[in-house]
Amino acid sequence: MRTIKKFAFLTLITLTQSSLVLADATEGLQFYQEELKVVTASKKEETVNEAPGIMTIVTADEIRRYGARNLEDILERLPDVYPLGAHFYRDNIAATRGDVSQPLDLHTLILIDGRPYESSDSSRHNLIYDAFPVDSIDHIEMIRGPGSVLYGSGAYTDVINIITKVAKSKTEFQASEGWGSFNGNRIAANMATKQEDFKMQLGAQYYHDTGWPFAANDEKIGAVHPSRFDEAPYGQKEMGLNFNSSYKNFRLSGFYAHEDDTIMGTLPIWPGGPARYDHFMWNAGYTQPLTERWDASLDFTNNRDYQYLYNSNPTGPSIAFSNTQSFDYRTELTVRGRPMDDLNIVVGGTSDYQTGPANPTTPQNIDTVPSYSQNWWTGYSQVDYKPLKKLKLITGAQLDAPAGLKSQVVPRVGAIYSFNDNWGAKALYGEAYRSPSAVELDINNPGAIKGNPALSPERVSTTDLNLFYNTEHSQSGLTAFYSKQTDLIVRVPYQGNESTFANAAALTVRGVELETKLSPIKNLQLTGSYTFQENRDGNDVLNTTLMPNTMVKTGLSYDWNRGVTASIFNSFYSKRFDDVILNPNRLAVNPNASPYNWLTANLALHMNKLLNVQRPYEVDLSLYGINLLNEAVYDPEIDFKQINTIPAEPGRSFLATMSIHY
Amino acid sequence: MKCAFLASALLGLTCSGLLAAEEIVAVVGSQARPYQETLEAFQGAVGQPVKVINLSETSAHIPRTTRLIVAIGGKAALESYPKDVPLLYCLAPGILVPSNGRKAPTAKIYMTPKWPLVMSALKDIQPGLRTLGIVTLPESQNEFNSDLEKVGESFKIKVIVDKLDSSDDLPDHLRRLGPLVNALWIPPDPLVITANNYRLIKAFCQANHMPLYVPTVELVESGVVAGVAPSFKQVGEAAGQTAKKMLEGTLAYEKIFPESAVVAVNLPTAEACGLRMTEAQLKKIDRLIP
Numbered sequence: 001m002r003t004i005k006k007f008a009f010l011t012l013i014t015l016t017q018s019s020l021v022l023a024d025a026t027e028g029l030q031f032y033q034e035e036l037k038v039v040t041a042s043k044k045e046e047t048v049n050e051a052p053g054i055m056t057i058v059t060a061d062e063i064r065r066y067g068a069r070n071l072e073d074i075l076e077r078l079p080d081v082y083p084l085g086a087h088f089y090r091d092n093i094a095a096t097r098g099d100v101s102q103p104l105d106l107h108t109l110i111l112i113d114g115r116p117y118e119s120s121d122s123s124r125h126n127l128i129y130d131a132f133p134v135d136s137i138d139h140i141e142m143i144r145g146p147g148s149v150l151y152g153s154g155a156y157t158d159v160i161n162i163i164t165k166v167a168k169s170k171t172e173f174q175a176s177e178g179w180g181s182f183n184g185n186r187i188a189a190n191m192a193t194k195q196e197d198f199k200m201q202l203g204a205q206y207y208h209d210t211g212w213p214f215a216a217n218d219e220k221i222g223a224v225h226p227s228r229f230d231e232a233p234y235g236q237k238e239m240g241l242n243f244n245s246s247y248k249n250f251r252l253s254g255f256y257a258h259e260d261d262t263i264m265g266t267l268p269i270w271p272g273g274p275a276r277y278d279h280f281m282w283n284a285g286y287t288q289p290l291t292e293r294w295d296a297s298l299d300f301t302n303n304r305d306y307q308y309l310y311n312s313n314p315t316g317p318s319i320a321f322s323n324t325q326s327f328d329y330r331t332e333l334t335v336r337g338r339p340m341d342d343l344n345i346v347v348g349g350t351s352d353y354q355t356g357p358a359n360p361t362t363p364q365n366i367d368t369v370p371s372y373s374q375n376w377w378t379g380y381s382q383v384d385y386k387p388l389k390k391l392k393l394i395t396g397a398q399l400d401a402p403a404g405l406k407s408q409v410v411p412r413v414g415a416i417y418s419f420n421d422n423w424g425a426k427a428l429y430g431e432a433y434r435s436p437s438a439v440e441l442d443i444n445n446p447g448a449i450k451g452n453p454a455l456s457p458e459r460v461s462t463t464d465l466n467l468f469y470n471t472e473h474s475q476s477g478l479t480a481f482y483s484k485q486t487d488l489i490v491r492v493p494y495q496g497n498e499s500t501f502a503n504a505a506a507l508t509v510r511g512v513e514l515e516t517k518l519s520p521i522k523n524l525q526l527t528g529s530y531t532f533q534e535n536r537d538g539n540d541v542l543n544t545t546l547m548p549n550t551m552v553k554t555g556l557s558y559d560w561n562r563g564v565t566a567s568i569f570n571s572f573y574s575k576r577f578d579d580v581i582l583n584p585n586r587l588a589v590n591p592n593a594s595p596y597n598w599l600t601a602n603l604a605l606h607m608n609k610l611l612n613v614q615r616p617y618e619v620d621l622s623l624y625g626i627n628l629l630n631e632a633v634y635d636p637e638i639d640f641k642q643i644n645t646i647p648a649e650p651g652r653s654f655l656a657t658m659s660i661h662y
Numbered sequence: 663m664k665c666a667f668l669a670s671a672l673l674g675l676t677c678s679g680l681l682a683a684e685e686i687v688a689v690v691g692s693q694a695r696p697y698q699e700t701l702e703a704f705q706g707a708v709g710q711p712v713k714v715i716n717l718s719e720t721s722a723h724i725p726r727t728t729r730l731i732v733a734i735g736g737k738a739a740l741e742s743y744p745k746d747v748p749l750l751y752c753l754a755p756g757i758l759v760p761s762n763g764r765k766a767p768t769a770k771i772y773m774t775p776k777w778p779l780v781m782s783a784l785k786d787i788q789p790g791l792r793t794l795g796i797v798t799l800p801e802s803q804n805e806f807n808s809d810l811e812k813v814g815e816s817f818k819i820k821v822i823v824d825k826l827d828s829s830d831d832l833p834d835h836l837r838r839l840g841p842l843v844n845a846l847w848i849p850p851d852p853l854v855i856t857a858n859n860y861r862l863i864k865a866f867c868q869a870n871h872m873p874l875y876v877p878t879v880e881l882v883e884s885g886v887v888a889g890v891a892p893s894f895k896q897v898g899e900a901a902g903q904t905a906k907k908m909l910e911g912t913l914a915y916e917k918i919f920p921e922s923a924v925v926a927v928n929l930p931t932a933e934a935c936g937l938r939m940t941e942a943q944l945k946k947i948d949r950l951i952p
Binding site: 028029030031032033034035036293338342386389522523559561609612614 | 691692694696720721735736742745754755756757830831833834837838850852853855856857858860876878879880881884
């Protein structure tokens with residue numbers, strides 16, 4: 001009996017001790033897990049939870065996993081984004097929340113490291129979408145909703161901020177070459193270096209292919225030009241260079257891109273012809289701490305944009321080219337402060353000077369956009385305050401004073417509440433504007449289109465309600481939004497066959513967005529979004545932007561420790577609407593814009609790991625497959641709306657790449 | 663007159679009491695035991711009243727009369743504090759608060775003791791230790807002295823610091839590092855000591871009968887050979903001593919590596935790695951498991 005008692009006692013002691021021991025060990029590990037959250041969170045400038053917008057972040061790791069030839073491939077995977085182009089600007093639009101009003105990316109503001117990439121003669125984004133060196137990207141922040149309070153004109157439906165890499169170690173170098181379908185050849189290189197206070201990153205990307213077969217029926221213009229079928233190899237050649245550098249408080253960055261494309265023409269009328277685009281952007285900035293809680297930044301940004309494109313000439317045999325240029329200069333002063341622990345203030349102002357020396361070298365001297373120069377000023381302020389630990393309130397406004405146009409104010413208010421470490425909600429209201437471009441104000445293409453100097457800025461007001469749930473292994477959000485656009489600039493009939501621009505439309509868009517990123521087990525990443533939108537114009541006509549109501553995007557990526565990464569991503573798009581909604585007389589000469597699945601896959605082999613060899617350099621091989629289901633993709637012809645659709649994307653294609661990293 | 667004098671005296675005493683009460687403000691990340699144990703030891707060592715702010719309950723509002731802020735835990739260290747008030751922070755592995763933007767001194771109590779102390783203890787536990795491997799990550803704020811290789815030499819221990827590109831590379835690096843070293847030490851870095859990494863390193867060491875040393879004695883029970891590290895209490899005491907120097911204005915260093923540490927050994931794991939400890943060796947151990 002005594003032995004049993006002793007045994008029981010010893011067992012109890014042992015169990016108690018072992019449970020205490022395990023509790024201690026678990027506590028030790030828990031301590032590090034708790035601190036890990038802090039370390040990881042501290043690396044973010046502003047957490048997704050606290051951003052006054054609906055933000056999605058794409059990391060360099062996700063880009064590496066899923067593969068990308070260019071920025072368009074990356075944006076295509078973002079929630080509620082539909083990428084499309086037109087008959088003369090290919091790969092030009094990232095239509096967000098179903099918002100497209102012209103064949104230009106007018107309602108998306110692109111920033112490179114927070115500085116605007118813009119062209120005042122139009123809002124072409126095809127160069128940056130096609131030619132930006134993707135290996136230079138550290139991450140991309142996409143904020144859906146108005147951003148004009150801080151970013152001014154054009155931050156209308158969304159803002160895409162491309163954050164480039166910063167040198168972390170002494171010198172890193174990466175180079176790759178790829179070969180693919182349509183005689184495609186892609187060469188890319190990236191270099192980063194750090195020497196004490198000096199940091200620099202330089203990236204380059206070149207892509208060339210002989211083109212996919214673009215085959216379609218074109219427009220009919222009375223008896224002069226009947227609709228006819230033709231085909232052209234849609235070849236392209238693009239080159240992009242990006243650099244950023246900093247020395248102490250001074251920073252200098254730049255981006256240059258060049259693109260040669262084949263296009264259908266400035267009208268969707270055969271025969272096709274060449275187009276050439278160039279863009280150079282640079283920024284110099286300096287940040288000066290003022291007091292312990294205040295600092296000021298001064299930035300000077302210059303965008304220089306050139307285009308030289310084939311101008312359709314249906315009434316005669318001669319080929320005409322139009323050549324336009326725009327030089328935009330922005331000076332911006334921003335003061336940031338934290339007068340109290342829970343109060344942040346941003347105050348700033350910009351001075352913009354924009355000029356376009358028209359088309360000095362056009363052979364036929366077609367005065368597409370006459371010389372122009374315009375300047376305007378803005379002043380802005382945004383304040384956020386935490387009256388309670390879990391509640392953040394945001395308010396702000398921008399005053400926009402363009403020369404010769406009426407001044408206006410756009411406001412923003414919002415509240416972000418964190419229920420606990422995981423759950424939270426946002427209620428945001430914001431307004432934004434887009435000033436008319438030089439094309440809309442001044443274009444003069446006799447017989448086709450004429451500008452309207454009396455245009456006012458377009459305006460939008462958006463309400464977002466967002467519920468988010470974030471854990472160590474997942475980020476999820478559910479958003480409902482409602483946008484009301486007024487004074488939309490649209491093309492309207494003018495004289496004869498000519499059209500012009502007018503503030504003649506209104507639009508309401510409402511929708512829901514559900515998005516999630518999960519990592520249920522180590523090495524496995526799942527990402528997905530379901531979005532729905534519907535829009536109505538001022539006459540209560542449904543789906544007038546023609547964009548798909550529903551998008552479902554899903555990705556799965558697995559990283560084997562042995563050196564293999566396999567990823568697959570599918571985007572389902574419901575039908576794009578027929579432009580018969582807007583033009584009952586349009587010709588249904590091409591296939592419908594039917595629903596489709598855009599399936600891509602990327603297999604990456606990390607050879608050093610696979611072969612278990614250690615070298616001062618690492619070699620990777622990858623095979624990237626695009627449109628693996630070989631879908632025939634057509635999009636509505638959103639410009640003149642005389643024919644129902646045009647081809648939008650090539651069929652199945654591949655790109656095999658070898659890269660080396662030092 | 664008397665009344666006025668008494669009132670003034672009372673007011674003066676009250677004010678001075680209030681001022682004293684707010685001279686030191688300790689900000690703690692949460693109620694979890696490591697932070698509370700450190701706080702209690704700090705309060706005991708500093709020997710004067712400390713106003714405590716718990717971030718799990720309230721925001722870090724620092725009174726104007728504060729002469730020293732003591733942040734316990736990474737979350738507390740990263741709060742925004744008045745830059746003209748000295749800041750001492752501890753129990754914040756992986757966090758380095760930049761001192762150049764601050765007007766007043768900033769000091770950190772590290773979770774690693776001075777290297778000679780660690781090397782000496784490891785040599786006592788494993789006399790045959792010749793090469794010690796350390797795995798770390800590029801983005802880590804390493805919590806070990808820069809002269810560790812030199813210190814290792816004086817103990818005839820070669821130190822190999824193996825920097826991973828990311829945690830995904832850990833298995834490959836362990837395989838490569840394994841034949842080159844005869845023990846591994848993990849730095850107190852939350853980016854390195856994740857649940858997955860820790861499980862992997864432990865499994866690797868157990869499979870290869872390689873001694874594994876950890877930077878927190880609370881982890882020794884989980885099946886590693888030993889830990890040489892200040893306890894949470896010792897970190898709190900070191901913070902207390904440093905706080906006194908900061909208040910006196912005599913602090914000479916921004917990086918403080920505690921001078922005392924607990925040596926904990928897990929005997930069954932040590933034996934599984936072929937380490938048979940003599941009586942003389944065992945006498946130097948502060949905590950034996952079981």
